Amino acid sequence: MNNFAHRGGERGGGSRGAAQINPADRAQLAESPVSIRRVLSLFGPHRAALAIVTAIIVATSIISMAQPFLVRAIIDDALPQQDVRLLALLAGGMVAVAATTSLLGVVQTWMSTEVGQRVMHTLRTQVFAHLQRQSMSFFTRTRGGEVQSRLINDISGMQGVVTSTATSIASNVTTAIATAIAMIALSPRLSLLSLIVIPPAVYLTRKVALLRREITARKQRELATLHSQVEEGLSVSGVLLTKTLGAGTAATTKFAETSQRLVGLELRSQLAGRWRMATMQIIFATIPALIYLAGGFPATSGGMTIGTLVAFTALQGQLFRPLMGILNIGAQWISSMALFSRIFGYLDLVAEIPEPGDPIDLDPSTVRGEVRFESVSFSYDDADRPALSDIDLVVPAGTSLALVG
Template identity: 60%
Template sequence: MERGGKGRPHTVSAAEKAAEKAQAKDVSLRRIGRLFTPHRSQLTIVVAMIVASSIVSMASPFLLREVIDVALPEQNLRLLVWLVVGMVGVAAATSALGVVQTWISTTVGQRVMHRLRTDVFRHLHRQSIAFFTRTRTGEVQSRITNDIGGMQSVVTNTATGIASNLTTAVATIVAMLALSWQLSLVSLVVLPPAVVLTRKVARMRREITAKRQRELADLNVTIEEGLSISGVQLSKTMGAGTALVDRFTRSSTRLIDLELRSELAGRWRMAWMSVIFAAIPAVIYLGAGLSNALTIGTVVAFTALQSGLFRPLMGLLGVGVSITSSLALFARIFEYLDLPVDVDDPEHPVEPWNVEGHLRLENVSFRYPGSDTPAVDGVTLDVPPGHTLALVGETGSGKSTIAALIARLYDPTGGRVTIDGVDIRDLRLDDLAAIVGVVSQETYLLHTTIRENLRYARPDASDAEIERAARAAQIHDHIAALPEGYDTVVGSRGHRFSGGEKQRIAIARTLLRDPRILVLDEATSALDTDTERAVQRAFATLAAGRTTVTIAHRLSTVRDADEIVVIGHGRIEESGTHTALVDAGGRYATLAS
């Protein structure tokens, strides 16, 4: 089977398949059971109602026997009426109990599903940027939607299904033994082969389920990559639309095959079991004919019980199949829940203080996972409160990595980053985000209104504060001229606006947080010269008392910085003011020429 990455298919190796199978095998049923622990009281009530319903329902065959053997032959109308009333009452009681237990069990199941979804989302949100750079977006979405969605019937119905079918089966067997132990032996002889057969079917479905979920993830990836704004633009400009549709079609075709295999897995084997169960009444009639000790009422009642035994037994076997096949889904979900968090809140965080904004990098080094070359190598920087530091250098020199380390998108592999002498790893991530504001060259706007995009930075911001931030970013006049003003929907990823307009909205969003340290990673790269100058003037005003780290290719935007540092191959090559560096005739002078 192929898994499509962007541009070319990826074949799922035998090792990957073996790993998934081993992982599914290792899923602990005890761990799955712990999902239901907070709902023990509700489940206890459900089980009690199921037991009561099963016991009450067992009265029906005995009432039927009395109707056939006593009330009808003796023409006892009074007894017949009471027996009929009893049969109707049993049906009404079991139906009412069934409705209530279904309501409770479904509520419990949905709450477990809710907890799973939110736990996975919360845990993934805590992952570092490194996780998302190596994981396909569609894969993450598929785990949360397809995998958890596929577990819904198991989570919602398994506990009650086991209790209901087991209780009914036990009660039915007891009632059958009470009517005739000889006929009971004939009826139960098929149980051992049924159990063996069910285990084989369960293993088949588990393997198919794992393959199906992988294919669903691939389909999600294709949708995410092919139907996003960026994906559509790429496919249209590259003429790749036909190839993309073909890739989606092939994946969907494979999914049809897997869905059919999943539904039909073991069906013929289970069909033979149905035939055998259906043939047992004929054997019972034969046995009754050979024995003169059984009344007609007993035979009819026993046959009704035996037919009723088929449903809970097959239900129990079906639950076993569902649980076993769903282990592949639980394995995929638990795999994400068990991911270690590389960048996390400290166990004993330093409480926020009156931040001055003294930023230091002390012999900081960083290497991306899987890379042999350090992206940052022994960098030491000191930015006093209110000062401006500019980082310049060629593409890939390590400037943006330094910005990411300051915002703690990654943790350094060596050295430390401090603010006012406190290692940023000792701060809560939310507290650090309030202190360090970042505007990157890749702006991301949510598919909502401009107002809500700005309020994403500060949900409690007033309209006046939002407008003030927009004015500072030189975007208010443009927004005010729009027909719907700040209530204009920006479109997917903000594609209704130009690159410069999106960046100014992003700048306004960051300024709304009023961070003490501002990191501008090519923040004005998409602005025209006039707009860039206006934004720079706004930054000059806002930078008063604020520590600012600016990364830029246009040296004209950083010439007034208090210190300019030239980065090359992850190291500091030279530093100083604009004038001093130009006079030195080094690397900066070459870049400035």
Template identity: 60%
Template sequence: MDHDNSERGRRGGPKSATAAEKAQAREVSLARIGRLFTAHKLSLAVVTAIIVASSVVAMASPFLLRAVIDTALPRQDLNLLVWLVIGMVAVAAVTSALGVVQTWISTTVGQQVMHRLRTDVFAHLQRQSIAFFTRTRTGEVQSRITNDIGGMEPVVTSTATSIASNLTTAIATAVAMLALSWQLSLISLVVMPPAIYLTRKVARMRRAITVQRQRELADLNVTVEEGLSISGIQLSKTMGTASTLVERFTDSSARLIDLELRSELAGRWRMASMSVIFAAIPAIIYLSAGLPGTAGTLSIGTLIAFTTLQAGLFRPLMGLLNVGIALTTSLALFARIFEYLDLPIDVDDPADPVEIDPARLEGHVRFEDVTFAYPGSETAAVAGVSLDVPAGTTLALVGETGSGKSTLASLVARLYDPTSGRVTIDGIDLRDLRLADLAGVVGVVSQETYLLHTTVRENLRYAKPDATDAEIEDAARAAQVHELIAALPDGYDTMVGSRGHRFSGGEKQRIAIARTLLRNPRVLVLDEATSALDTETERAVQQAFDRLSEGRTTITIAHRLSTVRDADQLVVIDHGRVIESGTHATLVESNGRYARLAT
């Protein structure tokens, strides 16, 4: 398609805020995050029940310990001691078994949520129009799907169960402590207000750092994508910029080190001070138990059981505080993911599509007063274009680079929708057709050939997954590329390499032509499809097109007028408007723009 600077400028539009800045400004509701787990309510209920049961069972241990110290040992009751020890082992065994089951269920739920997030983002991006991808860096998109969603995994897979487990354990421990001594319990709980306050401060610090880190990861991805692709490597070697790319990558990686350190160390001193306070509580309890006013009021077994519980309370409380930090930090990641999921669909399936049989369409294409401006542009790329292309005829669009020829071709394939007017096939507005149905009607071969990193056969079968080997070879013969493929060491099973760089430009283009012809579309859009072919090969492919165009509507864009002079209708486009139309002979006779282009 036309990719001159002026047209790219129209497509780019004004510079907008970065995705990271938008994500940072957006607040994510916990309710929306919670809805990700709606489909797993039963599993989460089972996990919660297991956690409660495990916490209740675990609370028996300090009471068993008190009985051992205060009763079994002083009385030398061996039978009681044996049963108490057996009880301790049983409690450990039951809680361990329940923990394994809990981990299995919660991890399964978490991975299913991660799977849904990944697939939802990928599927939603597949529905985005070409305009989105022209203004978005490829590395940025990849970073959202891999780094951002990957960074959310610990939160998604363990947050819900961590909250339930730690909260239940903390509550059960607190109840057991109150049952042993409410006075000592008050001393233990005085640390809670400062702990909560410090946790909130640490969470806010880490969330801000997370936004910066994910933005830097996206930049790193872009550098990898641009510097290590086939095209990027070729460019850096021919321009001598390898050292510059390495320096750019090194600087970005160094900034990541700093951000990772800041993220890990954020609030560590604050949380370390809390650990010291929690560790000092048992000492205060021992001191309280030995004061003149309280001495002798507590048994040794009660004191040991209580301090054991108090030490056990530290773990779930810190766990809850750390979960709060992790959850707040992850909001920055959720914001970036939800930003993509909330992107509007510019070109989408209609709510009430027209049902068609692609094989029964004739392929009569009409442009009815079509105007289109690229997003962010105030100037129309095409304006007031009306064209009638009867079924089975050939329309050739000619004009200077940037005149709007490729824009018209994009509208036929519905890569964009007209700003006003409409494009129809057999009288049906393209916006009333499902995109999948339209793709079965309109086939496009452009000047930019993209081949997948797989075999030649699979590249061709990409257009028609159920195609037989015979159909694949017939399409290759029609595109004058069968003999080339057959001569390869592995024939049709030859790997094409990244983006098809194993083949020359002309060879890639013929493979792409074969791929489109395999679908047998009623309407062919050839956007300078033979631009990379030498004269002899171009002539052979053109003959194949001439044969295959019989009964098929063909819209051709070409700078070489020799390839389109036999078209049924020639249209000259200038600044998005039709300035001449007719056959080659009539346009030459009129001595207008076409005549000057033809000389």
């Protein structure tokens, strides 16, 4: 190794404080959003399956729109005319619609989950392989618990985004569009009244999403700290060191403080923006009452039948459910970007000692087995002078050598 200089981690091979990759990486992992294009590129090999899932979602949304119209026909035609045959057909149609959409939902869930799991497998494998190419200094200055947290917890947290959030967005968007078209076809005037809720709902949800994103990033950092404390404090070497120094009480206190911070962050995460969401729910509950009230006035009803009014109210409920889902998914999506940022941050790490592009093949019959260092320097990250400077060293085969100091 000629003219080799290396900056290692903290002294003694341990760790203290947060992982020190570099300030730019820390800012990216904790706060910075990631490219949506990069997230979508993970699904490139699964285009065919995703196309089928999308087709199922669209078909389910269109088929489910038949329910309110079947109800209208029952109220306006079958019941007043006492047409038992028509009533049986319409009721059977309602059952068929429910059965069809449920079956399609099962198939869609199976396919989307399989795609999500394959993407997660690929991502886990890429991160594991990439970390194995990092130099020893990375693992010296980075807490083992944090590495495990990103590889296991963060990717598991992203699973919900991959297997649920994306398909929910597609389902809710198509359902909302189909429902809005059906509502306009039934009554343009009442449709306008129903849609006035969208601007305040979007504003309130955006506020909630930004708050949850900040809390999620902080919670993941505290989880990494907790993982590190468990691994370092309950390992054989950790317990031995704690008992030797009599630091058991201090270690327990430190662990309890981290756990208590997690309690506070979890409470904030669950309660973030609850009053805003409660306001939205009140608004959504008020709209059906206004629709029934407007249906009683000739100026707004336009000669609407009772069946049409009931069908419109049912469609209005179908519109607000996916709309609420879209708004909530937006908040979940933004908060999940912190997880993608942490994983992509590891994938973007550049190895301090890159692997040779054209490695030399060794012949076991000619290898002497000795290790030779030539002009080697080494310093710790927080040191003002090198621990080793321009060292030449030969370790003969079959011998052991330790540098202590």
